[in-house]
Amino acid sequence: MNAAIVTGASRGIGKACAIELAKHFDVIIINAYSHPENLNQTQQLIEAQGCHCLSFVGDIGNYDFVRSMMRSIFDQNLTVKLLINNAGISHVGLLSDMSIEEWNQIIQTNLTSVFNCCNQIVPHMVNNRCGHIINISSIWGLSGASCEVAYSATKGGVNAFTKALAKELAPSNVRVNALACGAIHTEMNSCFSTEELDAFCEDIPACRLGTPEEIASMIWQLYNTPFYLTGEVIKIDGGYL
Numbered sequence: 001m002n003a004a005i006v007t008g009a010s011r012g013i014g015k016a017c018a019i020e021l022a023k024h025f026d027v028i029i030i031n032a033y034s035h036p037e038n039l040n041q042t043q044q045l046i047e048a049q050g051c052h053c054l055s056f057v058g059d060i061g062n063y064d065f066v067r068s069m070m071r072s073i074f075d076q077n078l079t080v081k082l083l084i085n086n087a088g089i090s091h092v093g094l095l096s097d098m099s100i101e102e103w104n105q106i107i108q109t110n111l112t113s114v115f116n117c118c119n120q121i122v123p124h125m126v127n128n129r130c131g132h133i134i135n136i137s138s139i140w141g142l143s144g145a146s147c148e149v150a151y152s153a154t155k156g157g158v159n160a161f162t163k164a165l166a167k168e169l170a171p172s173n174v175r176v177n178a179l180a181c182g183a184i185h186t187e188m189n190s191c192f193s194t195e196e197l198d199a200f201c202e203d204i205p206a207c208r209l210g211t212p213e214e215i216a217s218m219i220w221q222l223y224n225t226p227f228y229l230t231g232e233v234i235k236i237d238g239g240y241l
């Protein structure tokens with residue numbers, strides 16, 4: 001059976017992606033750490049479409065957890081054709097006010113998690129000579145954002161990771177791409193007031209925030225593009241950059 005993995009699937013982009021992909025795959029594998037009750041809701045929505053779902057609660061930034069999760073997946077004799085590295089957190093504030101603990105947490109969640117999942121899934125995809133890894137990045141990884149230095153750094157790392165790994169895996173018929181998302185209407189932006197978000201939207205040519213469903217639709221379209229499209233960081237930001 002063909003399977004897709006979505007990390008950070010309890011809400012926002014990850015949830016929308018998992019629900020969209022349930023229309024197209026035999027099995028959807030989802031993960032979250034902070035909101036297990038929301039992850040359970042995602043699983044119910046997936047199964048309501050007649051798609052089988054495996055759910056794993058744990059820190060995707062922890063290598064031992066990811067290794068255990070992947071072993072459980074491989075024991076099911078599934079062919080994982082798509083990995084969506086979506087798990088992520090943000091940090092808004094001056095760099096000088098950021099603690100080393102906060103820095104390490106965002107690096108682990110946003111960047112180390114991508115390594116963890118790819119490190120475990122790549123041998124499987126290479127052995128099958130098929131697979132597509134799509135990393136959820138951000139336009140701030142391309143341009144940087146004031147008061148989001150650590151977040152920008154992690155997403156810049158994801159972009160470089162994507163390009164390098166794509167070159168490594170292309171001979172094995174495995175693709176790696178990234179979506180550099182602009183401002184998307186998710187709980188990650190709940191730290192901003194309505195007035196702040198409205199002001200930001202004035203600078204977006206599309207005049208609004210994007211939706212998780214738009215990102216999910218783009219992921220499915222990207223998955224279906226020709227193999228020759230690999231190593232790309234594709235902006236989806238309403239024309240902001």
